[in-house]
Amino acid sequence: MHAAVLPSGCSILSRRLLTLQSCLKPFQLCNLSTLDDHQKKIYDRIIRIDHAGEFGADRIYAGQMFVLGKTDVGPLIQHMWDQEKHHLQTFKDMISKHRSRPTVLLPLWNIAGFALGAGTALISKEAAMACTVAVEDTITKHYNMQIRKLLELNGDHDELLSTIKKFRDEEMEHHDIGLEQNAEAAPAYDILKKTIQMGCSAAIFLSERI
Amino acid sequence: MLKTFVRRVVLPKVYVQDVARPLNTVSSKSWNLQKTAVPPVCSPCARKTVLTWNIRQYSMNNDSSDEQQSATGDTFTSKNESNSHKNSDQAEGTTDQKDNTQDEFHADNADDTVDIKTKILDNALDFVHEYKWSRKAISSGAEAAGLAGVSEGIFEGGGEDLVLHFVRQSNIRLQHFMKESVKRQDEEGEKMKSSEFIRKAIEFRLRLIVPYMDNWSDAMGVLLRPNVLPKSAEELAMMVDDIWFYAGDKSSDFSWYTKRGMLAKLYGSTQLFMLMDQSPDFKDTWEFLDRRLDDIKNIAEISQSISTTGDAMFQAAFSSATILKNILGFPDRKR
Numbered sequence: 369m370h371a372a373v374l375p376s377g378c379s380i381l382s383r384r385l386l387t388l389q390s391c392l393k394p395f396q397l398c399n400l401s402t403l404d405d406h407q408k409k410i411y412d413r414i415i416r417i418d419h420a421g422e423f424g425a426d427r428i429y430a431g432q433m434f435v436l437g438k439t440d441v442g443p444l445i446q447h448m449w450d451q452e453k454h455h456l457q458t459f460k461d462m463i464s465k466h467r468s469r470p471t472v473l474l475p476l477w478n479i480a481g482f483a484l485g486a487g488t489a490l491i492s493k494e495a496a497m498a499c500t501v502a503v504e505d506t507i508t509k510h511y512n513m514q515i516r517k518l519l520e521l522n523g524d525h526d527e528l529l530s531t532i533k534k535f536r537d538e539e540m541e542h543h544d545i546g547l548e549q550n551a552e553a554a555p556a557y558d559i560l561k562k563t564i565q566m567g568c569s570a571a572i573f574l575s576e577r578i
Numbered sequence: 579m580l581k582t583f584v585r586r587v588v589l590p591k592v593y594v595q596d597v598a599r600p601l602n603t604v605s606s607k608s609w610n611l612q613k614t615a616v617p618p619v620c621s622p623c624a625r626k627t628v629l630t631w632n633i634r635q636y637s638m639n640n641d642s643s644d645e646q647q648s649a650t651g652d653t654f655t656s657k658n659e660s661n662s663h664k665n666s667d668q669a670e671g672t673t674d675q676k677d678n679t680q681d682e683f684h685a686d687n688a689d690d691t692v693d694i695k696t697k698i699l700d701n702a703l704d705f706v707h708e709y710k711w712s713r714k715a716i717s718s719g720a721e722a723a724g725l726a727g728v729s730e731g732i733f734e735g736g737g738e739d740l741v742l743h744f745v746r747q748s749n750i751r752l753q754h755f756m757k758e759s760v761k762r763q764d765e766e767g768e769k770m771k772s773s774e775f776i777r778k779a780i781e782f783r784l785r786l787i788v789p790y791m792d793n794w795s796d797a798m799g800v801l802l803r804p805n806v807l808p809k810s811a812e813e814l815a816m817m818v819d820d821i822w823f824y825a826g827d828k829s830s831d832f833s834w835y836t837k838r839g840m841l842a843k844l845y846g847s848t849q850l851f852m853l854m855d856q857s858p859d860f861k862d863t864w865e866f867l868d869r870r871l872d873d874i875k876n877i878a879e880i881s882q883s884i885s886t887t888g889d890a891m892f893q894a895a896f897s898s899a900t901i902l903k904n905i906l907g908f909p910d911r912k913r
Binding site for chain 1: 819823827828829830831832834835
């Protein structure tokens, strides 16, 4: 049951990295949470990657707004961006509450997210929507996996679970908005979507660990 | 090697994932287990290795071996507290493990044997002045604890476990101190500034070294040995994170790392200065600490002003581009 918690194909090396990371986690005091060692490691990982993901999404929307802010699709992107900002703030609070460690690669995701958002927006409005669709699709699948892991984990994880479920629903909503806005008409939609999704998966893999 | 690769990398991908195996299975190779049938009670990060010695005749009532008074005059029964703290921490960790451990060993046995090690090392600290951080000190400690001198064999290496034990105990005492300090602040309603808090924390922690000042350079050397360095780095990281946590740090961006790195460097440099300080009550060291904290404050202010200047310059550059664009009559791009 515990092996199912790690992503498939998790080798001994990454397991060692996980335990090494948790070595960097401070000596927990009893009054903070009622999680045991194993659950604390899981929480640390989950909060780190979710924070990194929302941070990246925030930067992507910032890039899109930078280019498309004054166009007719601006208010819609602004609405989606505001929701992402709320997600980011929630995970920031969780980092300090659970004493989890943010990812080292945050500056990299800062630049990469903004570049991705601005770059796809410069191609065309449909490309920007295709980027939104791709990213939100990956994030939704990622959240679904986390929800599954948390449901399998023994103990009471209602707070984190309800948060992730709510955010997953909002990300799905963004995905649908992107499709409504004619994302599929973007140039090289399939390749663009696949490339962006591969990049997101790589980012998730790295930030879960580092 | 190919077999290991296949067994460890290829096969996990192929097999069904829902194998009911605990995450942190202890394999006998990595833990130097001396005998068989030892349960994987602890995570690799736990400070406990489990032995199969079951020293029942040894009294587990922690008798009142005097806790050293720290130079600030706080007396702790933190030995008992830290033991029970460790036990509660371990018990927390083991309740989940108990469901998954394969055999009939209870966590109690592990607690006994961990307490033995702690007891030996606590006693060994008294002999550091005579024998420095060595096996001889540990074996004298074992004898003082009522065991045979050869029980020092349960510790690997030279006096490394002794130094690490001392560092851990000091960090635990620092944690208690900080917890008390925060509680006092909450009760009195006064919030200490984080730089003030950090200064107090570092001073407290460095004063814990004072009784061992004569041998501390040896101890620092031991902590830098390649086999010990990961553990000592881990201890430093945990201590630094603890200090920032109690100082009220809530950062969640890259400054999380810069803050901790800066504090670790501050602690290291002050510790080094203290080694060579001969002034009464280490007055020069505390002044050195104050100067370093001032430096850090200045750096923070300078970087703040640089970033505001940078922002202003960026805006200025953009505004001239906008003005130029309007003059030349380029329309806004509509998509």
